[in-house]
Amino acid sequence: MEIFNSQPGFCPVCGSILPPLNTVGNVVCYNCKKEFHPEVFGAQDVDYTIHFNSYDPERVFGKNKSNSDDEAEGPVVERKCSKCGHMQMSYATLQLRSADEGQTVFFTCLKCKFKESENS
Template sequence: MDIFSNCPGFCPSCGSILPELQVKGNVICYNCKKEFQPDVYSGEKSEFTIHFNTYDPSKVFNRTKRESESDADGPVVERKCPKCNHDKMSYATLQLRSADEGQTVFFTCLKCKFKESENS
């Protein structure tokens, strides 16, 4: 009895993920060892398109003073710069430590470009 027949790429008998479809031959499920025709993958897309953000080096390496929030490299928060006391900083986050620990937040002053980090 095929209870998973509506899920392309999964075994119709046991629901396990099927191995990658080869150029020739049938597909054999690793779990239940049943053999299926290649049409078990019907409905599954074989091509994917990955869209990347555009890269503008002038924004990354811009060393001029920033006069507005629209020039920030990321979201802007109200945070006082410890160097110049300006009240707005942009920030970016990265997961630098293990997955069960918090992320690291990098702040950049919009006025003097002072950088600081905070482990959250």
């Protein structure tokens, strides 16, 4: 019984987003618990791989760390280091303040590894 005129990937009964398509078996809606054939996703070829970051304690704790200027801890931008004057820094962002305020950007100099932050 279809209540919703749904798009592929959405439950035709309750309208919720369906879980990812498994390689075998039917799809079960998380919300209404109805079971559907894989055709509910339409004619799409679902092929994806999830890659997880590996944990290397030697790299994390600095035992195997090289002093290369090219070793970045994130995306690299042209920004002058306030300590050594090098013109390349890597950065990472975090939402540390409330959601209606900007994020905090943490910069790391590629040469001297000096760290600084900026509230955007």
